Amino acid sequence: MxxxxxxxxxxxxxxxxxxxxxxxxxxxxxxxxxxxxxxxxxxxxxxxxxxxxxxxxxxxxxxxxxxxxxxxxxxxxxxxxxxxxxxxxxxxxxxxxxAPRKERGADNRTGCSSQQNGVQENAERGAAAAPNPSVNHQGTEEQPPRxxxxxxxxxxxxxxxSQTDLQRFAMFAEWNPPVDKVTAQLILAGLVVEALTEESFKSFLGYYVAKPKIFDSDGGWCFRLAKWLKSEKAKAAAEVEQGESKSDWAAKGVRL
Incomplete structure (x- = not known):
């Protein structure tokens, strides 16, 4: 930069x-x-x-x-x-x-001009040129691309x-979440690793693959995945609670 x-x-x-x-x-x-x-x-x-x-x-x-x-x-x-x-x-x-150029007439050793109007310092930037000491002089030639x-x-x-950690992309069907990142996000969300089932993962992928304008990094997608699983867990718990409530009313002879 x-x-x-x-x-x-x-x-x-x-x-x-x-x-x-x-x-x-x-x-x-x-x-x-x-x-x-x-x-x-x-x-x-x-x-x-x-x-x-x-x-x-x-x-x-x-x-x-x-x-x-x-x-x-x-x-x-x-x-x-x-x-x-x-x-x-x-x-x-x-x-x-x-680097600034040397004026005509400048002394190659001192960098001073030989003009009649006094001495004018005109040395070029960097060290003075020296003869090649040997064939094996490192650092003077541009290295080929790696x-x-x-x-x-x-x-x-x-x-x-670290560049890849910052790289943002839209979700795609072949995405595999990094194990360390998704495990950390599951723990922070209060979930166990077993909460990530194949069915829930495919549901997550299907939802975000259909939204190609949403971009995030690997870490960001892992955070979204943990949030998704926590939401799914809360919905499942609410459905179970609602089912038990209906069973209690049915036992009392009340039709819902």
Whole structure:
């Protein structure tokens, strides 16, 4: 996000596009890669409509601020292709500030100008250039993009998991709730794990699959599932109580 904040206003004048870029950068890794929030998530973050968000993403891509990244990252977390958002990489070099150029006649060692009107300091930003010490000089060449297996097995695995925790999506029939999250929500709701039956789970899925405009994260859906089960339990208890009440009246010869 620091990179996006540092972009000069003259380089990106459209305030809506700048806002979308700022929010998108919040989901990228430290190297600017792997941002895949949905249009709905960016809509909530920016306050813009989903249609406007998509238009601004297209504008940012055409202007060279973002490019499509490794789509396999989103596929690793979202099975359904029609539910996967586009993975974007930020073009960090696009917004980098250029170092000042040396004027003609400047001394290569001191950075001072040899003009007659005095000494003018004109050293370039960074250390002075030095000859290559050896073939094995690390950190000076741009590293190639990492593939998905390296990302998952490497130190960025935790960052990707935290990104997925924030990823919002509409409910789909193949959704499997994370065991740790749903167990925690059931305990907080005062329910036992056995309360989650196959029948109740299918009922929950059927209800929310029919409402594609509702988006939530994995944790949010687990919270909704626990709330659903608690409500179903309360309804069942009320029906039992009502049935017992009718039986008592019937025993007394009263027709209801």
């Amino acid at each position: 620091t990179w996006a904040l540092a972009i000069p206003k003259a380089a990106l004048e459209n305030p809506a596009a700048r806002h979308v870029l700022l929010c998108l950068a919040n989901y990228a890794g430290s190297d600017g890669r792997g941002a895949f929030p949905s249009a709905g998530t960016l809509s909530e973050d920016t306050g813009l409509s989903e249609r406007t968000v998509r238009v601004k993403l297209d504008e940012l891509e055409k202007a060279g601020w973002i490019t499509e990244g490794n789509q396999a990252i989103a596929a690793a977390y979202i099975d359904r292709r029609d539910r996967r958002p586009v993975v974007y990489d930020l073009q960090l070099k696009r917004g980098a500030s250029a 593939n998905l297996s390296e990302v998952i097995e490497g130190q960025d695995c935790q960052a990707l998991e």
